[in-house]
Amino acid sequence: MLTPLNIPEGLKVACSNCNLRELCMPTGFNLDEMQKLDEVVEKRRRVKQGELLFSNGDTFTSLYAIRTGFFKTCVISEDGREQVTGFQMAGEIIGMDGIVSDHHNCNAVALEDAEVCVMPFSDIENLSRELPGLQRHVHKIMSREIVRENGVMLLLGNMRAEERLAAFLLNLVQRLHARGLSQSELVLRMTREEIGSYLGLKLETVSRAFSKFSEDGIIEVKQRYVKILAPDALKKIFNPQTYY
């Protein structure tokens, strides 16, 4: 059997016939350019659940395109406090935190068995001098991350617990939906504590917010399984003003 999950680690696989291409790579390339693009992906790497793709202080060499699986990235303060800075899924690129200092500035942990495409950054840079489309794409990916983090700052600085959770759930399903999954059902890959860390809340507060949404008939929750029954109600919590 030769499903994606069974391709041996280290084997070279082409972007050109990858079904995630539109998510992590630029579009509109001709055949010649596509072939060059294929060469950026050095190899694949498997990361088991709980294992680190890279950790704080590691020498930076590559960006990683997530092929399967789910990651969290987190920074840890000197006195041991952990802040989850993001959750990443198939088609998303991680590792850009390492460029500035040639060392990674956060940990990337697989929350389920995962496979990533390893893209040596020097190769990306070389090729993006040849392919303006790739160059622009790299810039956009980094800019997107900056804008995403701006949004998280707004959330952390201004929103109340239930607003944060509503925003979080809506963002997750939206991204899952863009990957062909349901826009109403999802299975959380992270614990309440990890959600709390991302949202600046304690796990008990996250749990209570889930229970509240459930009591109000907005969602159905059973452990990691979540079904969004009333997306508009969630959006209303997230952004009350819109509905006044």
Add this chain to the structure above:
Amino acid sequence: MLTPLNIPEGLKVACSNCNLRELCMPTGFNLDEMQKLDEVVEKRRRVKQGELLFSNGDTFTSLYAIRTGFFKTCVISEDGREQVTGFQMAGEIIGMDGIVSDHHNCNAVALEDAEVCVMPFSDIENLSRELPGLQRHVHKIMSREIVRENGVMLLLGNMRAEERLAAFLLNLVQRLHARGLSQSELVLRMTREEIGSYLGLKLETVSRAFSKFSEDGIIEVKQRYVKILAPDALKKIFNPQTYY
């Protein structure tokens, strides 16, 4: 008189003899490369205190290198809540939020009369295909911003009011010191409310934290003027564990 402040707006001025060059431009270029670099700076633009350099929704065309003055960037939620996402000073680059969608995703407001170098992004991209040093520099600047925002997320998600203010002050003086200013004295360019917005606090809380530091003999405050009397005490507040 021809001090930098009196150069007419729109006049082309070279990076090659700019005293902020090491801060905003890559180093190690030869004369030929420096000349090319000079051409990236299309012109200068003045922004008066309180005016916008760009605002949310504006078409993205250029990055801006701050030559003089001080800016804040902020995002505003649909229901009107403002989150200051950063304060920027001379030698820093702003505008990268606009790359991903060709439109700016935040407002950039001058907190004092300012002058910026306008660098059309298409020119930056063109030249950085020729000059790997510039290419790498652009990547580093964006990565630095991602890492900075990671740090702010840690602050917003995990720290208490006094820790946040201590971290804020230490960061500010460190950056001012890198520009040849004192590492113990500073004049704040922003209001208590703007500091609070950045730190996820209300202005009263910021004011109380200032007063507390002042009572404890850690700083001297008089309105916008701040003198850091005991930097180690500030660092200890910011990161208690280090001193156990």
Add this chain to the structure above:
DNA sequence: GTATTCGTTTGATGTGCATCAAAGTTTTTT
């Protein structure tokens, strides 16, 4: 199959910061 560990839920209580309020100070306007 039972024991253990890990994660989640729910309740009771505490606290750090927000909110409300008012006075004081500085800056800007006229």
Add this chain to the structure above:
DNA sequence: AAAAAACTTTGATGCACATCAAACGAATAC
């Protein structure tokens, strides 16, 4: 120079979320 506006400080009170605690459920180990 007086008046108005903007910003800051300080006190009193309230509340959202943290903390503490215990029971429950699911997953994993033995």
